[in-house]
Amino acid sequence: GESVGLHLPTLSVQEGDNSIINCAYSNSASDYFIWYKQESGKGPQFIIDIRSNMDKRQGQRVTVLLNKTVKHLSLQIAATQPGDSAVYFCAETQGYGNKLVFGAGTILRVKS
Amino acid sequence: GAVVSQHPSRVICKSGTSVKIECRSLDFQATTMFWYRQFPKQSLMLMATSNEGSKATYEQGVEKDKFLINHASLTLSTLTVTSAHPEDSSFYICSASPTGLYGYTFGSGTRLTVV
Numbered sequence: 001g002e003s004v005g006l007h008l009p010t011l012s013v014q015e016g017d018n019s020i021i022n023c024a025y026s027n028s029a030s031d032y033f034i035w036y037k038q039e040s041g042k043g044p045q046f047i048i049d050i051r052s053n054m055d056k057r058q059g060q061r062v063t064v065l066l067n068k069t070v071k072h073l074s075l076q077i078a079a080t081q082p083g084d085s086a087v088y089f090c091a092e093t094q095g096y097g098n099k100l101v102f103g104a105g106t107i108l109r110v111k112s
Numbered sequence: 113g114a115v116v117s118q119h120p121s122r123v124i125c126k127s128g129t130s131v132k133i134e135c136r137s138l139d140f141q142a143t144t145m146f147w148y149r150q151f152p153k154q155s156l157m158l159m160a161t162s163n164e165g166s167k168a169t170y171e172q173g174v175e176k177d178k179f180l181i182n183h184a185s186l187t188l189s190t191l192t193v194t195s196a197h198p199e200d201s202s203f204y205i206c207s208a209s210p211t212g213l214y215g216y217t218f219g220s221g222t223r224l225t226v227v
Contacts, residue, residue: 007153034216043118043205043218044156089155091216097144097209100216102156 008087010107019077019110023090023103028071030092034100035064035075038087047075047088077108085110115139116208118219125196125226132192133222135206141186142208146216147179150203162189186211196226 013019025033031052036044050057050064050073057064063076073090090103115138125131135145143164148156160181161169168181180192189208193200206219 008155036218041203041221041223043220045218046215049215097211097213099146099158099161100207101158102148105155 008105008107010109012109012111013080015080015082015110015112017080019075019080019084019108021075021077021088021106021108023073023075023106025071025073025090025092025103026101027092027094028068029094031095032093033064033066033073034091034093035062035073036089036091036102037084038089038105044089073103080108080110082110082112084108114210114215114217116206116217116219118206118222120222121220122223123225125224127197127226128195130192130194131196131224132190133204133206133224135189135191135208135219137187137208137210137217140208140210142189143186143211144209145183145189146207146209147181147189147191148205148207150205150221152203156205159191193224196224198226200224201226 034049035047038044048059048062048064050066055066061078065074087105087107089105091100093100117136119134145162147159150156159174162181162183164183170176183189203221205221207216209216
Protein backbone atom coordinates (compact mmCIF):
# COMPACT_ATOMS: atom_id res chain seq x y z
CA GLY A 1 0.00 0.00 0.00
CA GLU A 2 0.95 3.64 0.19
CA SER A 3 3.90 4.50 2.40
CA VAL A 4 3.94 8.13 3.29
CA GLY A 5 7.00 9.41 5.10
CA LEU A 6 8.17 5.98 6.21
CA HIS A 7 11.85 5.17 6.20
CA LEU A 8 12.91 1.82 4.88
CA PRO A 9 13.75 -1.14 7.12
CA THR A 10 17.00 -3.01 6.50
CA LEU A 11 17.59 -6.72 6.13
CA SER A 12 21.21 -7.85 6.48
CA VAL A 13 22.16 -11.31 5.27
CA GLN A 14 25.36 -13.23 4.79
CA GLU A 15 26.45 -13.98 1.26
CA GLY A 16 25.17 -17.39 0.27
CA ASP A 17 22.26 -17.38 2.68
CA ASN A 18 18.64 -17.16 1.60
CA SER A 19 16.79 -13.85 1.98
CA ILE A 20 13.11 -13.36 2.68
CA ILE A 21 11.60 -9.94 2.16
CA ASN A 22 8.03 -9.35 3.24
CA CYS A 23 5.36 -6.93 2.14
CA ALA A 24 1.82 -6.18 3.26
CA TYR A 25 -0.45 -4.85 0.56
CA SER A 26 -3.48 -2.71 1.14
CA ASN A 27 -6.15 -3.39 -1.47
CA SER A 28 -8.00 -6.69 -1.28
CA ALA A 29 -9.20 -6.07 -4.85
CA SER A 30 -5.65 -6.00 -6.24
CA ASP A 31 -5.10 -8.84 -8.67
CA TYR A 32 -1.57 -8.36 -9.90
CA PHE A 33 1.58 -7.96 -7.85
CA ILE A 34 5.15 -7.20 -8.80
CA TRP A 35 8.48 -7.19 -6.98
CA TYR A 36 11.02 -4.58 -8.01
CA LYS A 37 14.68 -4.05 -7.23
CA GLN A 38 16.00 -0.51 -7.12
CA GLU A 39 19.65 0.44 -7.04
CA SER A 40 20.80 3.84 -5.94
CA GLY A 41 19.92 6.60 -8.41
CA LYS A 42 18.10 4.26 -10.80
CA GLY A 43 14.54 3.38 -11.67
CA PRO A 44 12.92 0.17 -10.40
CA GLN A 45 13.88 -3.04 -12.14
CA PHE A 46 11.36 -5.85 -12.58
CA ILE A 47 12.16 -9.04 -10.67
CA ILE A 48 9.07 -11.23 -10.69
CA ASP A 49 5.31 -10.93 -10.78
CA ILE A 50 2.31 -12.95 -9.70
CA ARG A 51 -1.41 -12.81 -10.37
CA SER A 52 -4.00 -13.30 -7.71
CA ASN A 53 -5.07 -16.69 -9.03
CA MET A 54 -1.71 -18.10 -7.94
CA ASP A 55 -0.06 -18.39 -4.55
CA LYS A 56 3.49 -19.14 -5.64
CA ARG A 57 5.68 -18.39 -8.60
CA GLN A 58 9.32 -19.20 -9.15
CA GLY A 59 11.97 -17.54 -11.22
CA GLN A 60 15.70 -17.85 -11.37
CA ARG A 61 16.85 -17.79 -7.72
CA VAL A 62 13.68 -15.93 -6.73
CA THR A 63 10.29 -17.07 -5.52
CA VAL A 64 7.24 -14.97 -4.78
CA LEU A 65 4.56 -16.15 -2.37
CA LEU A 66 1.13 -14.59 -2.18
CA ASN A 67 -1.24 -14.98 0.76
CA LYS A 68 -4.48 -13.25 -0.12
CA THR A 69 -6.12 -14.12 3.18
CA VAL A 70 -3.80 -11.83 5.09
CA LYS A 71 -2.82 -9.61 2.13
CA HIS A 72 0.83 -10.57 2.32
CA LEU A 73 3.56 -11.02 -0.25
CA SER A 74 7.03 -12.33 0.20
CA LEU A 75 10.10 -12.47 -2.00
CA GLN A 76 12.60 -15.23 -1.41
CA ILE A 77 16.08 -14.92 -2.87
CA ALA A 78 18.18 -18.06 -2.84
CA ALA A 79 21.92 -17.97 -2.32
CA THR A 80 22.02 -14.22 -1.91
CA GLN A 81 24.91 -12.50 -3.66
CA PRO A 82 26.56 -9.09 -3.14
CA GLY A 83 24.94 -7.91 -6.37
CA ASP A 84 21.55 -8.44 -4.75
CA SER A 85 22.18 -5.52 -2.39
CA ALA A 86 19.53 -2.94 -3.23
CA VAL A 87 16.13 -1.71 -2.14
CA TYR A 88 13.23 -4.06 -2.85
CA PHE A 89 9.65 -2.93 -3.32
CA CYS A 90 6.42 -4.77 -3.79
CA ALA A 91 3.74 -3.15 -5.90
CA GLU A 92 0.08 -3.90 -6.50
CA THR A 93 -2.54 -3.05 -9.06
CA GLN A 94 -6.05 -3.99 -10.09
CA GLY A 95 -6.39 -4.92 -13.72
CA TYR A 96 -3.85 -4.27 -16.42
CA GLY A 97 -2.76 -0.78 -17.23
CA ASN A 98 -4.10 0.66 -14.00
CA LYS A 99 -2.08 2.56 -11.47
CA LEU A 100 0.64 0.65 -9.71
CA VAL A 101 0.95 1.38 -5.99
CA PHE A 102 4.19 0.69 -4.18
CA GLY A 103 4.72 -0.75 -0.73
CA ALA A 104 7.16 0.56 1.83
CA GLY A 105 10.30 -1.17 0.61
CA THR A 106 13.16 -3.01 2.29
CA ILE A 107 16.88 -2.37 2.05
CA LEU A 108 18.79 -5.61 1.51
CA ARG A 109 22.45 -5.59 2.54
CA VAL A 110 24.55 -8.60 1.69
CA LYS A 111 27.63 -9.15 3.83
CA SER A 112 30.60 -10.92 2.27
CA GLY B 113 11.68 -4.65 -25.83
CA ALA B 114 9.57 -2.38 -23.61
CA VAL B 115 12.08 0.40 -23.05
CA VAL B 116 11.19 3.70 -21.44
CA SER B 117 13.52 6.65 -21.83
CA GLN B 118 13.41 9.51 -19.35
CA HIS B 119 15.15 12.83 -19.88
CA PRO B 120 16.96 14.61 -18.36
CA SER B 121 18.59 12.34 -15.82
CA ARG B 122 19.66 15.26 -13.67
CA VAL B 123 18.61 18.88 -13.57
CA ILE B 124 19.42 21.78 -11.31
CA CYS B 125 17.20 24.82 -11.49
CA LYS B 126 16.72 28.06 -9.65
CA SER B 127 13.81 28.55 -7.31
CA GLY B 128 10.83 30.00 -9.14
CA THR B 129 11.65 28.53 -12.54
CA SER B 130 9.93 25.66 -14.32
CA VAL B 131 11.40 22.34 -15.36
CA LYS B 132 10.10 19.87 -17.93
CA ILE B 133 10.79 16.14 -17.71
CA GLU B 134 10.12 13.84 -20.66
CA CYS B 135 9.12 10.20 -20.63
CA ARG B 136 9.16 8.25 -23.88
CA SER B 137 8.20 4.68 -24.66
CA LEU B 138 10.71 3.71 -27.33
CA ASP B 139 9.35 0.48 -28.75
CA PHE B 140 5.73 0.28 -27.70
CA GLN B 141 2.65 2.41 -27.45
CA ALA B 142 1.41 3.46 -24.04
CA THR B 143 -2.07 4.83 -23.61
CA THR B 144 -1.24 5.32 -19.97
CA MET B 145 1.89 6.54 -18.24
CA PHE B 146 2.50 7.15 -14.58
CA TRP B 147 4.54 9.71 -12.70
CA TYR B 148 6.12 8.99 -9.33
CA ARG B 149 8.14 11.01 -6.87
CA GLN B 150 10.64 9.47 -4.50
CA PHE B 151 12.32 11.18 -1.57
CA PRO B 152 15.55 9.76 -0.14
CA LYS B 153 15.14 6.42 1.64
CA GLN B 154 11.42 6.36 0.93
CA SER B 155 9.12 4.50 -1.40
CA LEU B 156 7.80 5.65 -4.75
CA MET B 157 4.73 7.81 -4.36
CA LEU B 158 2.34 7.92 -7.29
CA MET B 159 1.68 11.50 -8.32
CA ALA B 160 -0.56 11.12 -11.33
CA THR B 161 -1.75 8.93 -14.16
CA SER B 162 -1.15 10.40 -17.58
CA ASN B 163 -3.76 9.52 -20.20
CA GLU B 164 -3.09 9.99 -23.90
CA GLY B 165 -5.39 12.60 -25.35
CA SER B 166 -7.12 13.48 -22.10
CA LYS B 167 -6.48 15.10 -18.76
CA ALA B 168 -4.22 13.46 -16.23
CA THR B 169 -5.63 11.95 -13.06
CA TYR B 170 -3.87 13.28 -9.98
CA GLU B 171 -3.51 11.53 -6.66
CA GLN B 172 -4.87 13.17 -3.55
CA GLY B 173 -2.64 15.94 -2.30
CA VAL B 174 -0.81 16.51 -5.58
CA GLU B 175 -1.28 19.99 -6.99
CA LYS B 176 -2.31 19.73 -10.62
CA ASP B 177 -1.45 23.37 -11.32
CA LYS B 178 2.05 22.86 -10.03
CA PHE B 179 2.77 19.55 -11.70
CA LEU B 180 1.53 19.90 -15.26
CA ILE B 181 1.24 16.67 -17.23
CA ASN B 182 0.83 16.43 -20.97
CA HIS B 183 0.40 13.15 -22.84
CA ALA B 184 0.08 14.30 -26.42
CA SER B 185 1.03 11.07 -28.16
CA LEU B 186 1.10 7.34 -27.49
CA THR B 187 4.84 7.46 -26.84
CA LEU B 188 5.44 10.69 -24.94
CA SER B 189 4.35 12.14 -21.63
CA THR B 190 5.83 15.23 -20.03
CA LEU B 191 5.82 16.46 -16.46
CA THR B 192 6.45 20.16 -15.88
CA VAL B 193 7.26 21.31 -12.39
CA THR B 194 6.15 24.93 -12.36
CA SER B 195 7.55 27.60 -10.07
CA ALA B 196 9.85 25.07 -8.47
CA HIS B 197 10.90 25.43 -4.86
CA PRO B 198 13.58 23.61 -2.86
CA GLU B 199 10.96 21.28 -1.37
CA ASP B 200 10.24 20.03 -4.90
CA SER B 201 13.74 18.61 -5.03
CA SER B 202 13.27 14.89 -5.46
CA PHE B 203 13.73 11.89 -7.73
CA TYR B 204 10.97 11.80 -10.36
CA ILE B 205 10.29 8.51 -12.15
CA CYS B 206 7.94 7.69 -14.97
CA SER B 207 6.44 4.36 -15.92
CA ALA B 208 4.55 3.15 -18.96
CA SER B 209 2.30 0.19 -19.51
CA PRO B 210 1.95 -1.29 -23.01
CA THR B 211 -1.61 -0.80 -24.17
CA GLY B 212 -3.76 -3.79 -23.31
CA LEU B 213 -1.06 -5.79 -21.60
CA TYR B 214 0.14 -6.49 -18.10
CA GLY B 215 3.49 -5.08 -17.20
CA TYR B 216 5.07 -1.77 -16.38
CA THR B 217 8.39 -0.43 -17.53
CA PHE B 218 10.14 2.31 -15.63
CA GLY B 219 12.37 5.11 -16.78
CA SER B 220 15.73 5.67 -15.18
CA GLY B 221 14.50 8.67 -13.21
CA THR B 222 15.24 12.38 -13.05
CA ARG B 223 17.06 13.90 -10.09
CA LEU B 224 15.68 17.42 -9.66
CA THR B 225 17.52 19.84 -7.42
CA VAL B 226 16.03 23.28 -6.85
CA VAL B 227 18.44 25.85 -5.48
